[in-house]
Amino acid sequence: MLEIVLISSLNGVLFGMLLFLMASGLTVIFSMMGVLNFAHASFYMLGAFFGFEISRHVGFWPGLVVAPVLVGMIGMLVERYGLRTVHKHGHVAELLFTFGLTFIIQELVQMIWGKLAVDYRVPPILDFPAFTIFSTEYPAYKIFELLTAIAIFLALLLVIKRTRIGLVVQASLSHPEMVGMLGHNVDRVFMLVFGVGAGLAAVAGVIAGPALVTQSNMAHSLGPILFVVVVVGGLGSLGGAFIASLLIGLLQTFAVASNASLADAFGELTGTGPLAAYLGDIWNVTVAQLSAVMPYLLLVLILIFRPRGLMGTRET
Amino acid sequence: MKKHLFSTAIALSLLGATAMHAVAEDTFKIGYVDPLSGGGAAAGQIGLNQLKYIADEINGKGGVLGKQVEIIPYDNKLDPQVSLLQVQKAIDQGVRVIVQGNGSSVAAAVESFVTKFNSRNPGKEVVHINHAAIDPSLTNDNCSYWHFAFDANVNIKVEAMTNFMKANDAIKKVYLISQDYSFGHSVADAAAKKLGAEGSGIEVVGNEFVPLQKVTDFSPYIAKIQASGADSVMTANWGNDLQLLIKAAGDAGLGVNWYTFYAGLAGTPTAIKQAGLEDKVFQITEGVNNIDYQPMQEKVKDYISKHKDAPIYYPRLFNAMGMVFKAVEEANSEDPVKFVPKLEGMRYADFIDGKEGFMRKDDHQYFQTMYISGLGALGANQPFDEEGTGWGWKVAATVPVDETIVPTTCDMERPN
Numbered sequence: 001m002l003e004i005v006l007i008s009s010l011n012g013v014l015f016g017m018l019l020f021l022m023a024s025g026l027t028v029i030f031s032m033m034g035v036l037n038f039a040h041a042s043f044y045m046l047g048a049f050f051g052f053e054i055s056r057h058v059g060f061w062p063g064l065v066v067a068p069v070l071v072g073m074i075g076m077l078v079e080r081y082g083l084r085t086v087h088k089h090g091h092v093a094e095l096l097f098t099f100g101l102t103f104i105i106q107e108l109v110q111m112i113w114g115k116l117a118v119d120y121r122v123p124p125i126l127d128f129p130a131f132t133i134f135s136t137e138y139p140a141y142k143i144f145e146l147l148t149a150i151a152i153f154l155a156l157l158l159v160i161k162r163t164r165i166g167l168v169v170q171a172s173l174s175h176p177e178m179v180g181m182l183g184h185n186v187d188r189v190f191m192l193v194f195g196v197g198a199g200l201a202a203v204a205g206v207i208a209g210p211a212l213v214t215q216s217n218m219a220h221s222l223g224p225i226l227f228v229v230v231v232v233g234g235l236g237s238l239g240g241a242f243i244a245s246l247l248i249g250l251l252q253t254f255a256v257a258s259n260a261s262l263a264d265a266f267g268e269l270t271g272t273g274p275l276a277a278y279l280g281d282i283w284n285v286t287v288a289q290l291s292a293v294m295p296y297l298l299l300v301l302i303l304i305f306r307p308r309g310l311m312g313t314r315e316t
Numbered sequence: 317m318k319k320h321l322f323s324t325a326i327a328l329s330l331l332g333a334t335a336m337h338a339v340a341e342d343t344f345k346i347g348y349v350d351p352l353s354g355g356g357a358a359a360g361q362i363g364l365n366q367l368k369y370i371a372d373e374i375n376g377k378g379g380v381l382g383k384q385v386e387i388i389p390y391d392n393k394l395d396p397q398v399s400l401l402q403v404q405k406a407i408d409q410g411v412r413v414i415v416q417g418n419g420s421s422v423a424a425a426v427e428s429f430v431t432k433f434n435s436r437n438p439g440k441e442v443v444h445i446n447h448a449a450i451d452p453s454l455t456n457d458n459c460s461y462w463h464f465a466f467d468a469n470v471n472i473k474v475e476a477m478t479n480f481m482k483a484n485d486a487i488k489k490v491y492l493i494s495q496d497y498s499f500g501h502s503v504a505d506a507a508a509k510k511l512g513a514e515g516s517g518i519e520v521v522g523n524e525f526v527p528l529q530k531v532t533d534f535s536p537y538i539a540k541i542q543a544s545g546a547d548s549v550m551t552a553n554w555g556n557d558l559q560l561l562i563k564a565a566g567d568a569g570l571g572v573n574w575y576t577f578y579a580g581l582a583g584t585p586t587a588i589k590q591a592g593l594e595d596k597v598f599q600i601t602e603g604v605n606n607i608d609y610q611p612m613q614e615k616v617k618d619y620i621s622k623h624k625d626a627p628i629y630y631p632r633l634f635n636a637m638g639m640v641f642k643a644v645e646e647a648n649s650e651d652p653v654k655f656v657p658k659l660e661g662m663r664y665a666d667f668i669d670g671k672e673g674f675m676r677k678d679d680h681q682y683f684q685t686m687y688i689s690g691l692g693a694l695g696a697n698q699p700f701d702e703e704g705t706g707w708g709w710k711v712a713a714t715v716p717v718d719e720t721i722v723p724t725t726c727d728m729e730r731p732n
Contacts, residue, residue, distance in 0.1 A: 003539075003543055004539060004540070004543055007535075007536075007539040007542075008536055008539060011533065011535040011536050011539065012536075014533075014535075015532070015533040015535075018533075115357065115358045116358060116582050116583050117559065117583035117586060117587070119586050119590070119703075119704075121590060122590075129569060132569075134542075134543075135542065136538075136539060136542050136568050136569070136570075137567070137568055137569030138568075139567045139568075141567075142567065211563070211567070212532060212560060212563070213556055213559045213560055213563070213583070213587065215556075215583065217556075221529070221530065221532055221556075222532060249533075252533070252536075253533070253535075253536045254536075256536035256537060256540070257536055257539065257540060286525075288524065288525075289496055289525050289526075289527070291527065291531075292527035292530040292531065293527075
């Protein structure tokens with residue numbers, strides 16, 4: 001039991017940190033521009049493929065730096081020449097724009113790297129088990145993922161809370177017109193934030209790529225869950241996104257570990273009527289089988305009972 | 317508008333030209349109805365490459381009954397509805413042999429459509445050559461006289477795999493993990509019943525279902541397998557769900573053996589190599605390239621040299637087409653009404669090993685020697701590696717034809 005709890009906690013925290021890396025950029029963009037950026041997970045995918053391509057030629061570490069910068073620049077271009085133009089036509093147009101962008105990016109990736117998974121490897125220097133608990137090895141690479149995510153969280157917090165640019169970003173979140181009146185170029189702040197957000201997603205892609213599978217559908221599987229993180233954490237709140245990511249990571253991991261079902265709670269279903277036949281399926285579904293639904297259940301509950309999210313300051 | 321009219325005119329004249337072409341040249345037409353766009357496109361394209369290769373080969377030898385074989389592709393987008401439209405289109409263009417395989421739901425739709433079409437249109441019968449769909453119902457409760465299955469169905473694969481596992485004394489505790497949908501459940505149910513039976517000497521220590529193509533982090537599942545004390549895992553997972561599972565196992569240093577159905581699919585050998593699981597992942601198929609049978613190895617080398625970007629093929633497609641051509645020659649007719657009886661009960665030397673398989677008359681299921689193979693470093697006479705990993709599939713066990721035979725519930729309706 002202790003074994004499962006310990007290992008599940010570790011796995012949950014790790015998965016949560018990966019989610020946070022991606023959600024941090026998305027939450028800031030969402031709260032500043034009021035637009036749900038559907039293409040955010042696509043920047044994550046771009047990061048993974050850029051990282052792979054660079055690692056093939058000059059190694060993993062240059063990729064970790066160069067790929068996010070490139071993707072961040074692409075993000076800024078998208079904001080400057082795409083979103084800003086579309087912005088005039090309202091939020092629906094922006095939403096559709098980012099939605100369309102996901103398909104374009106996916107098609108481009110397929111054209112360049114094909115539909116099959118690419119062989120993106122963990123750098124040899126990190127390819128060893130860091131420690132062993134209860135006969136389960138823990139790869140050093142996962143510890144590296146964890147440390148990177150924490151470092152980025154701290155750096156972001158520092159920038160937003162302690163620097164001048166952070167102050168402007170914070171002010172633009174709640175009072176963009178006022179910030180504009182004071183002589184700051186709000187458009188440029190938006191562009192910068194969009195670029196940094198895309199870059200952060202790319203960092204997540206570069207470090208998750210070797211651990212998971214790098215292929216052209218990788219954005220699909222993570223896209224929807226990011227929105228859950230943003231809404232649960234609360235708009236514009238980095239701390240909220242951090243807590244929500246961990247919460248979702250742990251929730252999913254512990255759900256998988258559980259084999260409980262209604263049959264365990266209330267005993268086997270007796271009787272053979274039509275009702276029993278209908279209920280039979282539901283009765284024996286384990287919590288583990290529902291693990292993928294858990295985050296969305298949380299989303300629904302939060303929207304009903306606390307619409308501004310865990311740490312948000314305004315209603316969604 | 318003018319421009320639009322103009323392009324329509326061009327399109328129409330082009331259509332006319334191709335139609336004329338089809339009429340002008342009397343060929344033996346084979347319609348290939350499989351995904352050529354969307355998610356299944358990679359698998360579908362491989363089948364098309366291979367069919368064209370087969371056609372070129374036989375055409376070089378003078379064709380079938382003196383006619384050139386023509387492969388006509390129809391993209392079904394892996395969608396049952398679209399498939400039926402495409403089958404109808406193929407029939408309208410004079411196709412009487414439909415080759416289809418990807419997706420059991422698609423195969424079920426095509427099988428029932430073809431059966432109904434044939435009963436309503438005597439004299440225009442078509443035959444459905446299924447090269448990949450393995451849902452048992454296709455050759456059991458829903459079997460059809462006009463459908464032939466060339467891949468071993470789920471029941472056969474589970475039977476062969478579990479027999480192999482039961483015969484292995486090192487296997488004591490097995491963990492089952494499958495995707496939460498019809499195929500995963502049919503494998504898990506059959507395997508749990510077979511492995512958990514009295515006297516098998518095997519304990520099933522877990523029967524897990526994972527949401528289909530939704531899980532990103534498989535490490536919690538690995539922790540559960542680890543905690544269960546299993547020495548072997550049997551999984552029906554394929555694609556991402558298998559690759560991520562295996563990579564997570566490699567990360568955690570989980571030292572079990574893996575018994576799979578689809579570890580040979582594109583991308584998975586790469587994941588196995590990355591996880592470092594040498595000689596620990598097994599699959600059951602109708603054969604692998606490294607079987608020591610020279611005629612096959614030479615042809616595979618030739619095929620790969622012509623398709624360097626997609627050096628994958630399906631051995632059963634060679635069997636399927638070889639048998640159709642043989643039946644047509646024997647019947648001296650390309651009318652399915654005449655050559656289908658020749659296919660029934662036909663014995664055929666398999667492409668992969670030259671051993672004889674047979675098409676069972678009762679349910680139109682093909683039975684062939686099955687192989688359990690593991691992925692690892694190659695030895696002598698094993699020239700084929702997978703996806704540039706340096707590792708290839710090596711035979712771990714051979715299941716002779718008579719040990720693969722399972723009963724059928726098929727009660728076939730035959731035309732008078």
